[in-house]
Structures are given as structure tokens and as C-alpha cells.
Amino acid sequence: MTVDPWPFVTPGIPDGLFERLPGIPLTQRETRLLMLSYLRLEPDSCLWDVGAGTGTIAVEAARLAKRGQVIAIERDEEVVDLIQRNCDRFGVKNVQIVAGLAPDCFPQLRRRPQRICLEGGRPIKEVLLRAWEYLAPGGRLVAIASSLENLYALSEGFATVQARSLEVVQSVINRLETRGGHQIFAAVEPIFILSGEKIA
Numbered sequence: 001m002t003v004d005p006w007p008f009v010t011p012g013i014p015d016g017l018f019e020r021l022p023g024i025p026l027t028q029r030e031t032r033l034l035m036l037s038y039l040r041l042e043p044d045s046c047l048w049d050v051g052a053g054t055g056t057i058a059v060e061a062a063r064l065a066k067r068g069q070v071i072a073i074e075r076d077e078e079v080v081d082l083i084q085r086n087c088d089r090f091g092v093k094n095v096q097i098v099a100g101l102a103p104d105c106f107p108q109l110r111r112r113p114q115r116i117c118l119e120g121g122r123p124i125k126e127v128l129l130r131a132w133e134y135l136a137p138g139g140r141l142v143a144i145a146s147s148l149e150n151l152y153a154l155s156e157g158f159a160t161v162q163a164r165s166l167e168v169v170q171s172v173i174n175r176l177e178t179r180g181g182h183q184i185f186a187a188v189e190p191i192f193i194l195s196g197e198k199i200a
């Protein structure tokens, strides 16, 4: 039996516990915690993780929604294998990994999501609009933007679909790190997190 590297019920797995590949993005722990909070998962939620990258959101969400399912969508084949290895590392079995390009792959997905996490796809507004069509009534969509252009595009997207309870936050987080002989505060990439609900 493999040992769970994070034997706690609280989310917030340290970034260093995930297997990583050079150049493949990872949602940093503090940003991830905020996103999970805005996703408001239920124990049996189905989550589409669009642009699943290293798989950190997929792993944490699968551990929270134990009776639910995460569908992790990733366009890059090499990254798909990485997501699987991270699922195995944390012993999660309720993640289905789909190698595909969003939004084209959406019609092939078997389960309708109650939650969507949007971190990939261009143009991002188009991906949001397509994803929203599949979102179950009363469901929630959480998206991130690191550029002003994406913030604008996502804001427009949420306005177009008339999302309810729209919330937007920008993270400003610094971590103490040792660099050379000094302890300095290093900024975690500031990011906008937008979330909204579909009318039931």
C-alpha cells in the first residue's frame, strides 16, 4: 500500500508534493485554495477541470468530492500522463482524464457538470460560453485570469450568460523563502479569480 503524501482532510497540498514537468504550469497552493473555495464542491459534484495542467486542482477536488467525479481535460498528451501519475500518487480514483482540446471535446463528455473550473482554452470567452451551455442549472463556474485581456474577456462572458452571484477577487500573496543567505518574501503570481452561478 502506498503512503498518502498528504494524509489530511484539509486541502492545500504543498506544491512540492506534486510531480512536476519542466515548463508545465501548476496552480500554486494559495491560489488553488481560493479556487476550491469558490467552487463550493458538494460530496457528489461532477467537476470539469478545463486545462488541467499538472492536475493539482483535479487531485484536490477529487479528494473533496469523494462521491463525485472530476473530468480533467488537457490538450497536451505528455501532460495527460503527468495528471494520471499525480492522481496515483494521492490515491484518487474518481478522476477521468480526457486528452482533448476545449471546447471541441465538450460534446463527447459523458457527464454534465455541476461545477466547472476554467484555466485553459482560447479565446477564453468562447470557451466560457460553450462550457456554460453544459453547466447544470444551479451550477458554478470558476475561471482565472492573469492578464487584463483575459479579465476583460471573462467579465464579458459572465455578463453575456447573465451569471448570478458574480464574484471577482485578485490574490496578493507573498511567501517567505530562503534565497542565498537571506529570507525574503516572494510573490505568488497575482491572479484574478472570477466565479458565477447559473440560474436554477
Ligand SMILES: C[S@@+](CC[C@H](N)C(=O)[O-])C[C@H]1O[C@@H](n2cnc3c(N)ncnc32)[C@H](O)[C@@H]1O
Residues within 6 Å of the ligand: 024, 025, 026, 027, 028, 050, 051, 052, 053, 054, 055, 056, 057, 058, 073, 074, 075, 076, 079, 100, 101, 102, 103, 119, 120, 121, 122
Ligand atoms: C494554468 S495550466 C493549469 C494548471 C492546473 N490547474 C494545475 O493545477 O496543475 C493550463 C493548462 O491548460 C491547458 N490548455 C490550454 N488550452 C487548452 C485547451 N483549449 N484545451 C485543453 N487544455 C488546454 C494547457 O496545456 C495547460 O496545461
